[in-house]
Amino acid sequence: MVLVINQVITGLMLGIMYALIASGFSLLFGVLNVVQFAHADVCFLGAFVSMAVMTFLSKIEFFPTWLVIFFTIIFAVIITGIIGTIIEKICVKPFRKSPGLIILLSTVAVGFIIREGIKIFYPSGASPKFFPLSFPQWAFSMGGVTIRFSNIMIIIIAGIIYFLLSLFINKTKIGLQIRATSQNVEAAQVLGIDLDKIFMITFFLASTIGAVAGILNGMYYNIVKFDMGLMGGIIGFSAAVMGGLGNIYGAIIGGLILGIVESFTMAFVPGGSPYKEIFAFIVVVLFLLFKPSGILGKKVIEKV
């Protein structure tokens, strides 16, 4: 039983990381109807950006440590958001009128560029990097179940992120426009919604959430590597699709399911750990077999 609870906790952590990445995929798909394949790379780029910002800020002597950490996170998130909008400008906007697959291709290429770019331009970027930020190592144990400060913090931060996101989407004027655009692009345009602006904001938003995911990932696992976006992208995308593309709550559920499946496979299937991704993907395939448009996905409206 203790083992099960411990596994649930680790699975939950993994799941939250996946969910944060998946939410970005879902948000972008919902509004733009494109899959931004480099999204997970943007997430981990966020972690690298925060490392760079931190090295820069810690050179300023009169800054106390907590201020450095605070500004690091703020700047890193904003810079990553801006990088997201640049990607939109260069690699998505010009192809909006081309077949949807072209955007898929161009974002795949962006993924190449980000990964290799980090490797070449970040100082010794090819080797795995120790992530300088981390949570305090406090923990308390209850009958073998260990709950760490980092676990609680991650849940709280993810909660805050989702709360702010839903506030933004549901209560602000821009949020209203984003929702409207995701439901009917044509009508949105006719009503005078500036699509360029909405797309840019959406990319900014998704990339900032991605950056938070990347930074949390770094803080929890203490490591970032330039090619983490590859697997992260596949799993994040899977979570988003399993939950129903375009639905952020679906993405959360999908992410959590995948995280828990992985952690349980590693622990309870004899010799199962090399197969943990297989189990995760079998779950994905099964879900899609019985619910072809995802858990919370709307049934594709069949117009004849």
Next chain:
Amino acid sequence: MLKINGITTRYGTVEILRDVSLNINEGEIVALLGANGAGKTTTLNTIIGLVKPIHGNIYLEDMRIDKMKTSKIIKAGISMVMENRGIFPDLNILENLRIGALYEKDEKSINKTLKEIYDLFPILKERENQLAGTLSGGEQGMLSIGRGMMSKPKIMLLDEPSLGLAPMLVDGVFEAIKRINNEGTTILLVEQNAVKALKIASRGYVLQKGQIVIEGPVKELKENEVIKKAYLTI
């Protein structure tokens, strides 16, 4: 008020509109008639900038608008009610309406317009918090007309507001259009239902294969043999 001078648009290599000129004066209801595929919707899309003309120009009052972005044109005071309603199914009615007043900053004036719309279509008031996707076709039509009023446009473009409605509802819709016009909004009405359209319009144009073939006051149009044959026989 709205002046369209000799616009030509192209889709690929096919010309959709050829040298179309319209002139709409303040306070008028102008009907734009024509068969399916004559280019009526394209005309409206060109006015609000979704389609860019390759020749000609469009003026709203003294502002040249044919090179502007759609969002700027809407902001300048045009609103359009789309042919397929274009409602947002997962937003509730209030949100659907509010999104019409995108560029209105003044909360009071928004509420005032809302009240006017609810007066016009009381059913919308009743269902304020219902998701728009659950409305019936007629209600959706009202919603989309109401949404078009939200920005308090100088001119409103209506694309086939009677399409797909039960005959009983059609009269209500035209009644509402008339009332909107009476309150000072200029209206360009695109219709296939020529009988009804000519009843409330003051002037009319007939589009055929992308060209204006007949234009004039409603009285003249009603007497025109071609129109009688093609559009008025029911």
Next chain:
Amino acid sequence: MKSIFKNKIYLVLVFSLILAFVLCQTNLVWADAKKVVKIGFIDPLTGPTAAIGIGAKNSAELAVQQANASGEFTYEIQLVAEDDASDPATGVAAALKLCSDSDVVAVISHFNSPVALATVHTFHRFGVAQIMPSSIHPDVTRGNDYKEVSRICADNIAEHNFGVDLVVDKLGYKKWSSIYDTSSYGDNCNNNFKKILEERGGVLLSEDGISVGTKDFRPILNKIKELKPEAIYFGGLTTEAALCKRQMHELGMDDIVFFGVTGLDSETFNEIAGPTAEGTIIVGKLALGEDSDFVKAYKAAGFSEPYEATGPYAYDAIGIILEALKKVGPDRKAIVDYIADPDFEYHGVIGLTKLDEDGQSVTGGLTLKVSRNGKWVPWSE
């Protein structure tokens, strides 16, 4: 008109790019005047294990620079570095490219064993000497009878024999759990470790394979904790190992010994695992002091990346070829024969290199290391 204008801008861009590269390359193009002898080099310069490849490339570069500066050669020696991207097909293409260039007299190649297994046939067919500084799969040298192929590092079996001597026989840890990655390397490690451990009377309580890129080891560690082993063996590379060690500390498993072989031998391990690395025992490739000539020279040359564990081996591999060039001249066949000679010996940075009839090094410069204060130090207790 607008689109034509746009095209022009792109053309100008493309042109300026091309021009920039031409300018970058010119010094290479015009340096051809002197006679050139090329030494090939293939390692992963892109992809997941690029760090190691780049470290090795820099070291090889250093050896070549030193040879050119020494003035002992009447011709200029050039290092031609190719990328295999850890992919066998790319590796074969790179090998073919080098073998087709008649100026290339010998090749240093491959960190990844699958790539090495794929290319040995190519080198054999062209009769080009191939010296491997870092691949680990026994079959690379033992699975064929090509005399062109030789390896100067110890293979996996030798490493494990060497390490198990200490941790099982001397220190007396008998109850083990094994975690390994499912790459060819990790798989081999686990098999060899298991075999040797059982020969020496140890017990393996559990084996868990993980895929490369796994970040969360807590599920496995939670499970292992309940089995209460005395020591954990890790067959894999630094990234995963360091994370695993970190998470062992988090779960309060500091009293369990952590042991691995050369895959862990990189300072990156200590950097990522931080203070939790303390006490980790590994079979290291070679402990070069800060004051050794190679390390000094590497620092002086100003490479931005660390030389990694494979650096000194690559340096020595080039050393062997240079030695052969001095003795028998720039001729492919003569170099192969020189290295395949049973009496061949070479004293380099990694110590004495002697090859058996398979072309496998019997010495290979292994050292036991332990992590102390964030550094690998040679085992001395």
Next chain:
Amino acid sequence: MDNPDTRSNYSQRLYKKIGYFLIIIVTEVIIFYMFINFLSLKGIDYKLFLFVLPIIAFFVLQRYQKIINFVKESHSQCNSFSIIFMILLLIFIPFLFKDNPYLLHICIMCGLYLITALGLNIQLGSTGMVNFAFAAFFGVGAYTSALLAVNFHFSFWLGILAAIIISALFGLLIGSLTLKSTGFYYALVTMAFQIIFHLLVNNLRFTGGSGGISNIPFPTIGKYSFSSSLNIFGINLPYQANYYYLVLAIALFSLYLAKRLYNSRTGLVWNAIREDEIAAKCQGISVNKGKLEASAIGAIFGGMAGAIYAHYISFISPESFTFHFSVVLICIVILGGLDNILGVAIGAVLLTVIPEKIRFFAEARMLFYGIIIIAVLIFKPQGLVPERIRKYNFLNFKKDSI
């Protein structure tokens, strides 16, 4: 009998024909020359200009539509001549590269990628199924023939047959499991299959695990082994020439097959499914059957290429059939031009040659790969050769339908 009028007509037509032939010869030799030059580039040198100049010339020429039209016309008028001439030029390649097997190797890889990409094009281009598992189809073919050859000493020819059958079955399996999902959901399921395939061959014992399978025997015809160097008219060609001709033959056959499929009813059915599944259903098209056909036929192309690859490299391991390879294949098809066989061919050749040619960037190789893809897309947002509008010539249509 001939009145002078028809005779002058005749001679006029003759002159025109000769003109066409000349144009074809000139354009194809230029393209061929560019290709050869590009292949034999060593880093950046003057030869690059021989490659860049014609491209610039092409852009300049675009402003003179008449010339372009004439070239196009001559190729379409004398279709068979232009194809035969190109094949002759291609047959000539090993003689040019007889001292440089590396370049020949690139050409072989071009051929293999071309065959694979044609298979993927059937699914991605014609039917609109975004298949991310194509490396797995390739891998199934490779593993089938390799395992049969190593464990049961099957000959290459039997092995390739087995590879075709097994990969078709595999295609049917994946096809039937994904019948319900469309669009990006389909993409995800195939992505899952790709990763499952990779992890399985990596972890299972009988596939050799991560160590892969080595020493796959070379194909033989009678006593003649493909590993011996080829001797034609006293000229010794490297052993790669054997594979080159094998791959050339199969690639040409695949191109022919793909063309026939494109023009057939099946091809039309696939297009209908891509455009609108429901509308297709309403027209009485069996959507499920069409999708399964596309899965299976596409898989056959992939499996065939995989089997040749296994015997050519003589070593396979899971690393060769990763998700990354699937993505590269998708890049080839989209960049070349969806549902356009000529486009796919160009895409396959470019995306095989470019990564090899930018080797001198070493570490920055994949970075430039990405930049090149985006640059090409900005130039040609529909792919290099956009999809053509189907031309209907009913007589031809009948003749070509299967």
